[in-house]
Amino acid sequence: MEYTRRDERRPDLVFRSHVHRTADSHNAYTTRAVILPAWQMATAFGYRINPDRLPDIGGVITTIMPDSTYEHRTLLYRPDPPPIWKAL
Numbered sequence: 075m076e077y078t079r080r081d082e083r084r085p086d087l088v089f090r091s092h093v094h095r096t097a098d099s100h101n102a103y104t105t106r107a108v109i110l111p112a113w114q115m116a117t118a119f120g121y122r123i124n125p126d127r128l129p130d131i132g133g134v135i136t137t138i139m140p141d142s143t144y145e146h147r148t149l150l151y152r153p154d155p156p157p158i159w160k161a162l
Contacts (some may be wrong), residue, residue: 087136087144094120094129096148110134111150128153 077084087106094116097109111130120129132150139145 086142087146089134092130096130096132096150098146098148106146108134108136108146108148111148115153128155 084105086104087108089108089110092110092112094112095109096111097107099105099107111132111134113131113133114129115131116124116127116129130150131153132148134146134148136144136146
């Protein structure tokens, strides 16, 4: 929306920082939006907000060709879940 307000050409592809959940609009809109996965496990703050949800850990690789086409891959690594505590 900011590009439209400034009367500028909108980007074809945008990346936004992680929110511990990765997302990709693919071709649903004229601008493709990619939300990056996290590089680390949740911090103490993340555990306070959502203690039982594992974050998406990984990264993205986007190769842009000279003709402006691109290939995009999201790589996710599933962390081991924390151990389950058993009450005695």
